[in-house]
Amino acid sequence: EDQVTQSPEALRLQEGESSSLNCSYTVSGLRGLFWYRQDPGKGPEFLFTLYSAGEEKEKERLKATLTKKESFLHITAPKPEDSATYLCAVQARKGAAGNKLTFGGGTRVLVKP
Amino acid sequence: NAGVTQTPKFRVLKTGQSMTLLCAQDMNHEYMYWYRQDPGMGLRLIHYSVGEGTTAKGEVPDGYNVSRLKKQNFLLGLESAAPSQTSVYFCATQGTEAFFGQGTRLTVV
Numbered sequence: 579e580d581q582v583t584q585s586p587e588a589l590r591l592q593e594g595e596s597s598s599l600n601c602s603y604t605v606s607g608l609r610g611l612f613w614y615r616q617d618p619g620k621g622p623e624f625l626f627t628l629y630s631a632g633e634e635k636e637k638e639r640l641k642a643t644l645t646k647k648e649s650f651l652h653i654t655a656p657k658p659e660d661s662a663t664y665l666c667a668v669q670a671r672k673g674a675a676g677n678k679l680t681f682g683g684g685t686r687v688l689v690k691p
Numbered sequence: 692n693a694g695v696t697q698t699p700k701f702r703v704l705k706t707g708q709s710m711t712l713l714c715a716q717d718m719n720h721e722y723m724y725w726y727r728q729d730p731g732m733g734l735r736l737i738h739y740s741v742g743e744g745t746t747a748k749g750e751v752p753d754g755y756n757v758s759r760l761k762k763q764n765f766l767l768g769l770e771s772a773a774p775s776q777t778s779v780y781f782c783a784t785q786g787t788e789a790f791f792g793q794g795t796r797l798t799v800v
Contacts, residue, residue, distance in 0.1 A: 587752050612788060621695075621791030630728075665734070666791075676720055676741045678749065679789055681734040 580605045580661045582682035584666050591656050591689045599651040599685045601666030611649050612679060613642050614665040622665055663687070694718045697782050697792035700726040704772045704799045712767040712795050713783030722785040724749070725757060727778040728794075734781065739764055772799045 583602045591597055593604060603611065610629050614622035626635045628644040635642050641652040651664055663686045667679040696715045704710055714723065725737040736749030740759040756768045756775060769776060777799045782792045 586715065614791075619794075621783075622789075624788045624790065627788055637716050667734075676724075676739045676747060677785060678724065678736050678739055679734075679783075680736075681726075683733040 580668055580670055580680040582668055582680055584661065584664075584682035584685050586617070586685060587683065588686045589688070591653070591687065593657055593691050594655050596652070596654045596656070597678075598636075598653070599664055599666075599687070601649040601682055602647060603649070603666075603668045603682075604647075605668045605669035605670050605680070608619055609669045609671045609677070611644055612667045612669065613649070613651055616663045616665055616684070625664075632662055653687070658689050658691050661687055661689045695697060695782060695784055695790050695792040697780075697795050699795060700793065701796050703796070706799060707771050707774050709768070710772065710797075711769075712780055712782075712797075714765045714767070714792060716765075716776065716784045716790075717785065717789075718761055718784055718790065719762070720784040720790075721762070723759065724783045724789070725755070725767045726781045726783065727751065728781060729778050736740070737767065737780075761774050771795065772797075772798075774799045 581604045585600045592684040616622045627641040631646045663684045665684045667681045704791040721742045724739045726734045743762040746757045756767045780795045783789045
């Protein structure tokens, strides 16, 4: 059974204080690892897809990295608008259960000015 | 989110009542999903569809039914609502990545 564990559950940062979120996973053959951002009262919004160990992707102050067992989402010099819940999800190899995503519980990030 | 529309956005049901949640997409995706999101539980897959006329059970299907009569629509039904079905429901479609609707907040009293 695919499993995703995110840590910490919550993170309070001062504006400009860089930090990292962790996503540990077990999956029967990784097709892709996804990061989403979710604002209160809204649906998850796609950020990144990572496909193989060693891959990195960046978007503004966010950088996602992937190893064979975990992924990190690094937030560099965060701003208050980066406050959100960040979700990690894995997708098993093509054809498994309709290419469904298995999600972790999320990390709630609060950035104070 | 543009492309995936859920209706209604909010609903309060009494125990035993029935309702249908509608998801409509204009992205021409084959794959569609219904998730529920509960505090401390993350997003859990209820049912999914890999194309028009097909449906399959996900992780937590009990108490729900679905239909995909048209490619662009995926319906989630609750035949006899229970308080345990109080949750936020999200529909998603998937091409290379998943796109989510804005959610339906359902309260069963």
